[in-house]
Amino acid sequence: MNAVFTKREPKFNPNDRKENNYLYEYAVIAVMPDYTVQNPVICRIYGTSSHKRNYCCVWIRKDHQMRNGSGWAGGYGYHRPSAAAAEAFSHAGIGLDEDIGGRGDSAIREACLAVARVACPDALTYYIHEANP
Numbered sequence: 001m002n003a004v005f006t007k008r009e010p011k012f013n014p015n016d017r018k019e020n021n022y023l024y025e026y027a028v029i030a031v032m033p034d035y036t037v038q039n040p041v042i043c044r045i046y047g048t049s050s051h052k053r054n055y056c057c058v059w060i061r062k063d064h065q066m067r068n069g070s071g072w073a074g075g076y077g078y079h080r081p082s083a084a085a086a087e088a089f090s091h092a093g094i095g096l097d098e099d100i101g102g103r104g105d106s107a108i109r110e111a112c113l114a115v116a117r118v119a120c121p122d123a124l125t126y127y128i129h130e131a132n133p
Contacts, residue, residue: 016070
């Protein structure tokens with residue numbers, strides 16, 4: 001999977017950040033050539049208590065510039081967290097060459113790594129830290 005930074009104006013709705021309904025987070029850690037670490041991508045998934053809607057907020061750091069985006073997905077019959085993540089990445093001005101909506105947690109992880117490779121292209125390696133409450 002590949003990602004590109006678009007010229008789209010980022011869209012972030014602070015109401016999409018549901019701290020009381022936090023489910024999990026993916027944070028990419030990039031090890032740079034001087035062995036310092038950077039955190040270019042943070043992707044948090046939230047879910048309402050009724051389990052009918054999921055939210056996602058992403059924060060992206062590239063060259064000392066920050067981008068963020070948020071999104072949500074509701075309904076049944078598909079993987080809502082990845083659909084919310086697809087919207088959040090789009091709202092952050094990130095173009096992905098594959099649709100991740102409804103494709104599961106592995107698609108979210110792939111998207112996070114793709115964005116990290118663009119945000120920190122000189123990194124020696126990338127790790128994904130997964131956090132659950």
